[in-house]
Amino acid sequence: MRQSKRYITVIFAGRGGQGVLTASLITAHAFFLSDYDVKKSDIKGIARRGGMVLSTVIAGEKVYSPKIVPETSDIAVVFSNDLGLNFSEHTTLVLPIDEEIIKYQKNLNIFSIGKLSTYLDISPETWEKAIRTKFGDDAYSINISAFYEGRKSARLFGVS
Amino acid sequence: MKALLTGNEAVAIGAYEAGVFAATGYPGTPATEIIETIARYKEVYTEWSVNEKTALEIASGFSLSGRRTLVVMKHVGLNVASDPLISLAYTGVNAGLVIVAADDPGMWSSQNEQDSRLYGRIANIPVIEPSDSEEAYIFTKRAFEISENFDLPVLLRLTRAISHTNTVVNIENKRQEYYRQYFINPAKNVLLPPFTSKRRLSLQKRIEEFRQYIPQTGLNRVEIIEDKAGIITSGITYQYVKDALPVASVLKLGIVHPLNHQEIKKFNSMVKELFVIEESEPFIEDAVRALGMRVRGKQDGIFPWAGELNQSIVREAFNGIYSTSGEICEESYSTLCAGCPYLGMFYVLSKKPLFIGGDIGCYTLSVRTFPHILDTTLCMGSGISQAAGYSIAKKERAAAVIGDSTFFHSGIQAILNAIYHKANILVIILDNHTTSMTGGQPHIGTGKGLREAKKKLLIEDVLRGCGVEYIRRVGAYDIKDIENEVNKGLSMDGVTAIIVDGECIINKKKGGMFYIDKSKCSLCGECLSLGCEAIVKTEDSCIIRNICNGCGLCIQICENEAIKKIHNCNLCR
Numbered sequence: 001m002r003q004s005k006r007y008i009t010v011i012f013a014g015r016g017g018q019g020v021l022t023a024s025l026i027t028a029h030a031f032f033l034s035d036y037d038v039k040k041s042d043i044k045g046i047a048r049r050g051g052m053v054l055s056t057v058i059a060g061e062k063v064y065s066p067k068i069v070p071e072t073s074d075i076a077v078v079f080s081n082d083l084g085l086n087f088s089e090h091t092t093l094v095l096p097i098d099e100e101i102i103k104y105q106k107n108l109n110i111f112s113i114g115k116l117s118t119y120l121d122i123s124p125e126t127w128e129k130a131i132r133t134k135f136g137d138d139a140y141s142i143n144i145s146a147f148y149e150g151r152k153s154a155r156l157f158g159v160s
Numbered sequence: 161m162k163a164l165l166t167g168n169e170a171v172a173i174g175a176y177e178a179g180v181f182a183a184t185g186y187p188g189t190p191a192t193e194i195i196e197t198i199a200r201y202k203e204v205y206t207e208w209s210v211n212e213k214t215a216l217e218i219a220s221g222f223s224l225s226g227r228r229t230l231v232v233m234k235h236v237g238l239n240v241a242s243d244p245l246i247s248l249a250y251t252g253v254n255a256g257l258v259i260v261a262a263d264d265p266g267m268w269s270s271q272n273e274q275d276s277r278l279y280g281r282i283a284n285i286p287v288i289e290p291s292d293s294e295e296a297y298i299f300t301k302r303a304f305e306i307s308e309n310f311d312l313p314v315l316l317r318l319t320r321a322i323s324h325t326n327t328v329v330n331i332e333n334k335r336q337e338y339y340r341q342y343f344i345n346p347a348k349n350v351l352l353p354p355f356t357s358k359r360r361l362s363l364q365k366r367i368e369e370f371r372q373y374i375p376q377t378g379l380n381r382v383e384i385i386e387d388k389a390g391i392i393t394s395g396i397t398y399q400y401v402k403d404a405l406p407v408a409s410v411l412k413l414g415i416v417h418p419l420n421h422q423e424i425k426k427f428n429s430m431v432k433e434l435f436v437i438e439e440s441e442p443f444i445e446d447a448v449r450a451l452g453m454r455v456r457g458k459q460d461g462i463f464p465w466a467g468e469l470n471q472s473i474v475r476e477a478f479n480g481i482y483s484t485s486g487e488i489c490e491e492s493y494s495t496l497c498a499g500c501p502y503l504g505m506f507y508v509l510s511k512k513p514l515f516i517g518g519d520i521g522c523y524t525l526s527v528r529t530f531p532h533i534l535d536t537t538l539c540m541g542s543g544i545s546q547a548a549g550y551s552i553a554k555k556e557r558a559a560a561v562i563g564d565s566t567f568f569h570s571g572i573q574a575i576l577n578a579i580y581h582k583a584n585i586l587v588i589i590l591d592n593h594t595t596s597m598t599g600g601q602p603h604i605g606t607g608k609g610l611r612e613a614k615k616k617l618l619i620e621d622v623l624r625g626c627g628v629e630y631i632r633r634v635g636a637y638d639i640k641d642i643e644n645e646v647n648k649g650l651s652m653d654g655v656t657a658i659i660v661d662g663e664c665i666i667n668k669k670k671g672g673m674f675y676i677d678k679s680k681c682s683l684c685g686e687c688l689s690l691g692c693e694a695i696v697k698t699e700d701s702c703i704i705r706n707i708c709n710g711c712g713l714c715i716q717i718c719e720n721e722a723i724k725k726i727h728n729c730n731l732c733r
Contacts (some may be wrong), residue, residue, distance in 0.1 A: 028326055032164045039292075040164070040326040043268060064402040065324040065471045 007060035007069045010116070014079030016053055018107030022134055023077065024055035027113055029130035031059035032120045041066035052083055074117055077112050092119060100153070107146040114150020124151070165329045167322035170293035171230075171260060172197035173331060174300030178256070179338040179615040180204055185213040186569065187598035188234030189269040190323040191262035191685040195232050196601075201609040203335070205572030206602055206610045211540070211569040212237035216244045216259065223257040224349070226340045228304050235276045236539065239469050240570070242279065245313065249283040250359040251349050252311035252366070255340045256304030262318040265439045268489045271520065271539065273466070275440035276317050280417035284367045286313045287417040288379065291398040293327040298415060302379060308340070309314035310370040312363075317416070319439060321396045321468065369417045379414030382427055389478075390431025392424070392448060392455075397438050397469055419447050428453050435462075435478075439469050439486070448627045499696035499709030501636035501662025502526065502590050503563075507717070508643045509533050509588075512650070514559050515544030515550045519571075521563035522597045523590055529691030534561070541570025548574070548583030557650055559586040564619065565595040565603040572622060579627045579655045586649045587628075587657045589619055591665040600667060619659055628657050634660025639716045671710035673726045676702050680722035687714045687723065 010027060014020040021042055028040035045053045053153040056068050070076065070085045077094045078085070089092060094115050096108060102109040110131065117127050128144060135143055161605040167175070172194050175183060183198045185191070199206040205222075209215035212233040222229040231239060238261040245259065261276040269616060280287030288303050290296040296318065303314040313662035347355050374380065378577035386407045393401050394413040401410060411427040413419075428434050436457040442465070458465050463477050467486025477483065506526050509516060510533055518534035519542065520523060527534055537544050547560040562571045567589050578585055595601040602608035607616030623631050630652055634645045642660065649656040676687075681701035688695055694708040704714070704723070715723045 024325065028164060030330065032162075037328060038164065038326075041321060042324045042541075063327075064399040066321060066327070066396075066399065067470045069472075 007058050007063060008055045008075075008120070008140065009073045010075045010077065011068060011070055011073040012053075012055045012057070012077045012079075013083050013085055014053055014109075015083075016040075018053070018079045019056050019107070020053040020077040020079065023109035023113050024057050026130045026134055027116065028057045028059075028112075029133050030117075030120075030127050031057065033126045034122050034128055037061060037063045039066040042065035049059070052119045059100040077116050079108055079112065094119075094154075104146060104149075107143050110143040111153075113151075114147040117147070118153055118154040124148075161331045161333050163329050163331055164191065164326045165293045166324055166326050167290065167293045167296040167318055168193040168262075168324070169197045169241060170296035170329050171232075171300045171316065173232040173319070173329075175228075175258070175304075176201050176204060177332060178301045178304045179228055179336040180230050180304075181255075182206070182219065183223045183230040183232065184209045184219050184222075185232030185260075186210075186212045186215055186237055186240075186458045187565075187595050187601040188237050188262075189598055190264060191232050191234045191237075191318070192259060192598045192601065193323070194230075194260060194262075195610070200231070202611075208595075208603060208610060210604055212242060216241040216248070219247060219257060219259075220244065220253075223253045223255045223520055224342055226255050226342050228256045228258075229473050230258050230260065232260045233262075234271060235274050236268065236272065237261070238276050238279060239274075240540070241661065242282075244714060245279065245285075246283045246429065248313045249285045249350055250351055250356070250363055252341055252362075253307055253313055255338060256307035257313045258300065258303040258316055259313055262316060262320070262323050263440065264320050266320070266323070266486065266488050268320055271537065273440065275443060276315070277416055277443045278441060279611075280315055281443075282459075283313075283315075284363055285312050285315055285417075286310070286367075286370055286415060288414060288579065289315055289317045289395040289416050290322060290414065291395050292322070292411070293325070294329045295414065296316060296322060296669050297329050297331065298377065300517060301311070304338075304378070305369070310373075312366055312370065317395070319396055319468075355630065367418060371420055374415055374418075374420035375423055377415065380420070381412050381414075382430075383410045383412065384430060384547040385404050385409050385709050387431050390427055390434050391397075392427065392434070392436045392444055393438060394444065395439065397474075399473045400469050400471045403435055403471035404480060406683040416444055419444070419449075421450075421451055424448055424451060424453070436678065437463060437474060439470075441465065481581040495693055496522065496525050496691065497665050497693050497709070498705075498707045499665045499711035499713075500692075501592050501660065502709075503667060503690055503692055504636055504639050504642050504662075504713050505588060505590065505646075505660045506530050506533055507639060507713070508646050509559070509561075512559075512646070514557070514650075515547060515554070517545070517547035517550070517558070517560035519543040519560070519562045519566050520597075522564050522592075523561050523563060524597075526691065540566050541574050544558065544571055544574035544578060544585070544587055544616050546725065547585045548578040548581070549588075551584040552581070555584075557584050557586065558655075559588060559650070561588045561590060562594075564589060564591040564593065564605050565601075567602050568622075569618070572626065575623070575626045575655065575657075583655060584653055585655055586646070588657060589657065589659045590647075591619060591659050591661050592635075594664050596664040600664065623657050628655050630656040631655075631659070632657070633659040633661050636660050637711055637713055665709050665711070672703050673706070673708045673710050674712070674715060675726050676704055676718075677722045677724055680720045682720050682722075684719070686717050686719065690717065691715055713714075
């Protein structure tokens with residue numbers, strides 16, 4: 001949908017309850033704290049019933065439209081395999097493998113943004129601050145370790 | 161201070177800093193979070209009102225008493241509030257009164273995609289439209305000043321993509337104090353002749369004065385780049401235009417009603433060809449056409465009317481490729497949850513060949529799993545009256561389902577009418593103790609407010625007061641009980657009522673899990689007819705997925721006794 005590469009676009013997709021909106025808001029905050037102009041937009045429809053949740057983050061020097069379509073996103077962070085979304089060959093896909101889905105049931109979202117973080121020019125300290133905005137002390141320490149495990153696994157295996 | 165806020169949060173913070181005394185409203189996507197955000201400020205009186213009409217009327221009382229007030233609703237709620245709205249333009253306000261209507265082009269979570277800006281024309285009040293969260297914050301503050309300076313209620317129109325997008329906002333972090341003395345003034349506030357005629361003429365004068373003042377508000381702005389194409393736009397569409405047509409000149413309207421004629425004419429004289437690009441109706445376009453200007457837009461078939469626009473649609477339309485519609489929600493992403501307290505009642509109703517009037521709430525989602533139960537879904541409170549009409553004309557028994565919050569919102573009037581006019585219906589009130597579809601807001605039947613406990617109103621008491629004689633409350637998870645009560649309720653004449661009592665499963669502690677013993681499953685499919693999201697069919701048996709909430713409904717309908725409780729299992733959670 002975009003004409004030029006004036007933006008970085010990231011799309012988050014998953015099912016209700018997987019923390020899609022938390023992941024996208026943390027990512028948007030990380031861009032925000034790194035002095036990007038950023039817009040984060042949700043398609044959540046009926047507030048909290050089941051089904052697919054999509055959220056998009058666009059960052060750049062000056063961002064206008066908050067919209068991107070899955071086919072044209074730079075990076076897609078996907079929490080389930082069965083969402084039926086189409087991505088182009090230009091989209092970097094951040095997708096958990098089955099073992100990770102089982103291991104990180106409660107914080108797959110934060111684990112996934114750990115992976116995502118290796119593709120973005122944002123310092124780990126900034127990510128920590130962004131994650132801090134969403135969690136209290138106990139939840140923070142659990143999630144921050146999920147984040148770093150995600151970062152490590154991305155380095156070890158590349159993206160799936 | 162900079163913050164990354166949704167449009168809804170920005171409106172709430174803007175209103176707080178403008179010194180609002182009160183914020184009222186009724187939950188509705190995409191507007192809901194405005195009240196929830198402002199409720200965090202203890203200084204602000206907040207309430208989920210019983211419906212939007214009441215929300216606006218109580219707000220008018222706050223305004224008369226001298227206090228700034230914000231009223232929040234979704235677009236269809238504005239229809240409910242439209243009666244007081246239009247007459248409030250005649251009386252005017254005392255302290256600022258700002259009404260937020262959040263529209264849902266594309267119908268991501270609504271039954272229609274009406275354009276609330278049109279109410280600006282019906283009521284003759286200013287309509288202000290922000291294009292990101294920063295503007296939502298600033299425009300909200302300005303809206304209160306405009307309301308007071310021109311003695312008019314002001315409509316702040318949002319759309320989904322504004323309400324639910326986080327953008328960067330510069331916040332002042334300073335709350336203003338505001339109070340304006342009230343003086344009795346029947347000539348202004350009592351709409352009876354001869355006052356009405358004077359107020360009608362006064363309204364014309366007030367809105368004309370505002371029209372002349374518009375350039376001084378600074379809420380409209382001209383961006384001249386190239387002179388080949390000039391685009392008048394507003395709201396989120398401005399953002400699409402900037403992405404799609406970076407060299408076009410733009411007149412960006414923050415005030416979309418009324419229009420300042422000189423502003424439009426001046427912009428027209430600066431460009432070779434004039435376009436209006438906007439979502440929903442050709443609202444600005446028609447007003448510009450009425451000024452006698454040559455303009456291109458929806459009326460001559462360049463841009464689509466329906467759905468949400470985006471930068472691709474705008475760019476392609478500009479290059480002569482017409483889209484018949486913008487983005488429209490084509491498939492509901494939502495279904496009833498596994499273990500939803502509505503499933504048992506719908507299972508029972510699925511075996512009854514009845515006309516059943518539906519309503520607006522989670523129960524509407526039953527259509528995805530039970531396509532032939534609900535006959536209708538129209539608007540809040542409508543199902544009872546639709547069933548009543550059907551029963552009277554057909555001379556047969558009909559039924560209606562309605563939620564607890566919707567019952568209080570507008571179901572009560574329908575019941576009074578049905579009783580008095582001798583309709584022959586069973587009213588089923590699905591009481592899940594919350595307003596669940598919009599995310600679980602309290603209502604007057606819950607005993608909760610936004611911040612504090614309240615005295616709970618009982619549905620039974622209200623029904624009895626309306627004149628319903630047969631009222632039964634039944635647990636949501638006992639299918640035999642539900643069936644007996646439905647049969648009894650249907651066997652009688654007149655208006656009978658059943659309240660199905662079961663807390664929304666999202667708010668409830670999970671009650672373990674069930675599994676299906678493959679060796680006993682005959683694949684009869686009866687458990688599937690429950691419509692529970694957790695149960696799916698595989699080649700050799702039905703299975704229960706780990707989203708099971710342990711409600712125990714399926715165990716009651718499996719004739720093979722194949723469904724069993726998992727004991728002491730933590731594997732799947």
